Amino acid sequence: MADNPPFSGPFAPSDADLSRCVHCGLCLESCPTYTETGLETESPRGRLYLIKAIAEERIEATPTVVGHLDLCLQCRNCEAVCPSGVPYGRIMEGARAELLANRPPLAWRLRALFLREVIARPRRMAAFATLLRLYRASGLRWLAERAPFLRERVILAPTISGPTFRARGVLARPRGEARGRVALLIGCIMPHAYGRVHEATVRVLARNGFEVVAPPHQACCGALNAHNGDRPTARALARRNIDAFLDAGVDAVVVNSAGCGSAMKEYGELLADDPDYAEKAKRFAGMVKDVTELLAELPLEAPTGRVEADVTFQDPCHLAHAQRITGAPRELLAAIPGLRLVEMAQPDRCCGSAGIYSLAHREMSLDLLDGKMREIAATGAEVIATANPGCMAQIEAGLRRHRRPGRVVHVVELLDEAYR
Ligand code: SF4
Ligand code: SF4
Missing domain, CATH: 1.10.1060.10 (Alpha-helical ferredoxin)
Structure with a gap:
């Protein structure tokens, strides 16, 4: 006992x-x-x-x-x-x-501390992203990934290259018939690792008649904290987001990261026993939409540009299993002229990313990634589309690990290309 x-x-x-x-x-x-x-x-x-x-x-x-x-x-x-x-x-x-x-265990305490004191704090997260950017730009990553004694240890470390997405406030006015006003979750890692996905999301939403805003006082969604047992931090972040987004007076909160969207749709449950936030949390959760979900519900502005490519789609676990959304991203891909969707044998099997799992359980993460890369190779697709930054980073690492060519994108990036 x-x-x-x-x-x-x-x-x-x-x-x-x-x-x-x-x-x-x-x-x-x-x-x-x-x-x-x-x-x-x-x-x-x-x-x-x-x-x-x-x-x-x-x-x-x-x-x-x-x-x-x-x-x-x-x-x-x-x-x-x-x-x-x-x-x-x-x-x-x-x-x-x-x-x-x-x-x-000590490892759990350290993980929770890192997530709370670095990832969830925008300035510290930006400094951490700068270190990762330097790691790649200096050629250190290239060297480390080729050193036989280091290769396995560093291949899954996140790498950051493109510019950070910094815009806040009104990001875009609607083009054509106005359909509403939506707020975009900026997130913690996404703006640094995949700022280009935010840029594409804003353009695609504006093209479909939405005014897009980014409330400046929003915070990290808290998903990683909740998954790693730090519910007090997850609850504090949820309260901040609820205040920031409800004050923005929007029709929907749009999320292009499946893990974040899943956590935010569960704020009602997370704060069910909080007398000040229970009702607001439930209302807020009902406003959260994955970007693919929102777009697939519309009469979509038909893209006219062609994307001539064989594309395979990796279902993010928190889109397919937690949010139960599998049709929407495929409908959007099917709307793009020229694009050929080639399905994997098990597109909804985890790629091994799972937040910081790839760092905490490297061996299992690599085993799952290797299985995923075999499935991707079998499709012959040169483009891998998904809808979550963790999956994007993991599959990019898989391409480097297996020395395979290929391009990893978010679904909205392909749609954005077809609009341009
Ligand atoms: S599928 Fe069966 S064994 Fe698995 S969690 Fe559900 S009830 Fe339990
Ligand atoms: S790893 Fe297995 S037990 Fe854990 S959530 Fe996934 S399916 Fe369920």
Whole structure:
């Protein structure tokens, strides 16, 4: 019996949620860590069993047990296929929050500290991005990725090249018939790593009749904090975003990062017990749209330019499994003249990025990436489209690792090209 039992605090997974698992095992073959290892303890069913056993104080959260929970990507593929509707994402986030609050391993504390004190703080994030930019521009990355003893260790480190997206306030006025006013989430890493995706998103939204604004006081969405157990920071960031976006008087909050959109659609749940924010959080969550979701709901302004390319689409886990959006990005790609969509065998299988998972669990992340690169190679596509910065960075690393040519883009970038 543990002297300080975890899972008795405010974030503890509820018995009602845990009891929904009927151990049928239908989720097993959809779980990337189970299919890689073949171990029940690395499966959704096994992890739910461990969490329930800790909650009921039948086992302790030993380093081995915590390791099984930590190897979960939180891709939520299991949740999407579960016939009993087990809210796996909510359960795992709650379990991690309880573990982080009760004698967490040092690695968990360091991760939470880095996410809270660097990633979620815009100035520090900008300084970190400058270091990554220098790492690439100086040729150090090139050298490190060719050194046999370093190669495996550094290949998944994020690299940053293009200009940072700095615009705030009114970003664009609508072209043609006005359809509304939307606010864009800028995010933490996206503006530094893929500022060009924000530029394309703004142009595409304006082309489809939207005024686009970026409220200046918005913050990081808090997804990485929540996934890594730091719910207090995730809640603080959610409150800031709710205030910033609701004050902007917009019809929708548009997100071009699937992980962020998924977290923001769950603000209602995150702040359900906050008397000052519960109602606002629910209202805000109802306004959040992935950019592909919003565009696919419109009578889309037909693109006339051609994009002559074979393109394959990687479903981001938090778009396909958490938000259950798979048709919208494909509809947009199908609307582009000249573009040929070539599907992978398992386009919704995790690429191994999963926020900072690729840094915390390099071996599993590389195994999943190698599988993904084999699938991409089998399509023969020269362009890989997706809808999440983590997936973009991971697949770019895969192209470098496998010395394959190819171009990784967000779906809106292809649409933007077709409009131009
Ligand atoms: S999580 Fe769902 S699919 Fe998986 S074993 Fe439990 S009930 Fe079955
Ligand atoms: S979230 Fe993903 S990695 Fe974790 S148990 Fe579910 S399917 Fe497996």
